[in-house]
Amino acid sequence: MGSEQSASQSRPVSFEESNPRQLNFRRQHTIANPGGGNAEPPYDGERPGSTSPGPSVCSDIDLPYISYTVNRPIGDSPKLTNKQQSKPKSSQRKLQSKNVKKTPAHNIVVVKPALSGPNTDRDPDILRLQAIPMFLPIMRATLNLPAARDPEVLERLDPVPMQRMCSRYQNHMYTCANLVATEQNILTQKIREIDLDVAKMVAVASDRLKNFSKHQDKLKKVQELSHQLNKCHILLNHTLESMELLNNYLDIEDRLEPFVWTTG
Amino acid sequence: MTSASSTSARSLFADSKMRLAERVQVNVNYVASLVRQIVRGSKSNEILMHSARNFALQEHTIENTEANLKKLQTLCNNLGQQQDHLIRTCQQIEEVKEQVQAMQR
Numbered sequence: 001m002g003s004e005q006s007a008s009q010s011r012p013v014s015f016e017e018s019n020p021r022q023l024n025f026r027r028q029h030t031i032a033n034p035g036g037g038n039a040e041p042p043y044d045g046e047r048p049g050s051t052s053p054g055p056s057v058c059s060d061i062d063l064p065y066i067s068y069t070v071n072r073p074i075g076d077s078p079k080l081t082n083k084q085q086s087k088p089k090s091s092q093r094k095l096q097s098k099n100v101k102k103t104p105a106h107n108i109v110v111v112k113p114a115l116s117g118p119n120t121d122r123d124p125d126i127l128r129l130q131a132i133p134m135f136l137p138i139m140r141a142t143l144n145l146p147a148a149r150d151p152e153v154l155e156r157l158d159p160v161p162m163q164r165m166c167s168r169y170q171n172h173m174y175t176c177a178n179l180v181a182t183e184q185n186i187l188t189q190k191i192r193e194i195d196l197d198v199a200k201m202v203a204v205a206s207d208r209l210k211n212f213s214k215h216q217d218k219l220k221k222v223q224e225l226s227h228q229l230n231k232c233h234i235l236l237n238h239t240l241e242s243m244e245l246l247n248n249y250l251d252i253e254d255r256l257e258p259f260v261w262t263t264g
Numbered sequence: 265m266t267s268a269s270s271t272s273a274r275s276l277f278a279d280s281k282m283r284l285a286e287r288v289q290v291n292v293n294y295v296a297s298l299v300r301q302i303v304r305g306s307k308s309n310e311i312l313m314h315s316a317r318n319f320a321l322q323e324h325t326i327e328n329t330e331a332n333l334k335k336l337q338t339l340c341n342n343l344g345q346q347q348d349h350l351i352r353t354c355q356q357i358e359e360v361k362e363q364v365q366a367m368q369r
Binding site: 223 | 298301302303305306307308311312314315316318319322325326328329332333335336339340342343346347349350353354356357359360363364366367
């Protein structure tokens with residue numbers, strides 16, 4: 001916990017004393033503490049907000065602590081401290097602060113001890129910070145030495161349950177796909193069967209149509225027959241009338257006998 | 265001075281960022297290969313594509329069925345007309361019989 005918070009916090013008085021090279025800019029809120037800056041600090045008149053420095057003059061919005069890391073390195077490797085400080089923590093105002101010299105002499109001179117205040121342990125931010133579990137960085141800080149990071153990570157993962165789960169998922173997908181495929185095959189067969197049945201029905205119906213058309217043709221003869229019979233009947237009646245008429249025109253001596261239609 | 269510090273610090277950060285990105289990419293590739301194995305191991309894609317293609321081939325069959333059904337409809341109409349004609353003709357036969365009997369008298 002010490003090295004994380006060592007260099008990024010400093011009292012404003014000591015900060016100004018130790019870094020005359022810093023431009024005299026107005027203390028403002030940092031970018032990482034946008035909303036919590038208006039609260040008055042309970043102890044002496046530090047600037048409201050965090051004690052981290054204001055935005056630097058150079059336009060490094062994403063690297064606000066460059067001046068600290070380069071000008072005042074803490075330990076041996078500036079890269080280590082850069083990594084740890086590159087995550088801007090917003091409110092770390094009540095943590096212990098140390099005054100660090102420019103030269104890496106490993107001697108820390110405390111000008112004035114940090115005030116812890118009566119509300120240190122009840123500060124919600126400090127409590128939250130203390131509740132953070134211990135974690136390791138994603139990659140080891142071995143930029144120059146390629147360490148074997150892989151086995152360390154892979155040893156902590158048990159592959160057997162993962163493999164079982166993946167196999168189950170794979171089998172599940174296979175089963176579902178097979179179900180769907182069998183249903184589709186059944187549907188396809190039914191379609192083909194229905195097509196065959198409909199074709200058969202069409203054949204039967206067309207056969208019946210042909211037969212009935214033949215019967216129809218035969219029966220049309222009946223109609224013709226009835227027409228002819230009617231004509232025949234009319235003609236016969238006409239003939240009989242004409243015969244009667246002709247018979248009456250003759251003299252009485254030459255008349256024939258009245259015509260009687262006899263059926264033989 | 266600040267600009268020099270920014271460039272040197274930026275070069276520091278760039279290297280670690282690149283390495284982190286590489287590690288992340290490696291992990292993402294692992295996960296991708298695992299998922300690809302799952303998807304291709306269960307040949308669900310092929311099976312479903314196969315069945316979909318078969319079903320699409322039935323389109324021609326279904327069109328055939330539809331044409332047959334329409335033919336069946338017209339055949340039914342024709343058969344109905346023939347039935348009416350037959351009924352009328354059978355009634356005419358009865359009339360013709362009567363006429364013949366009348367002529368014979």
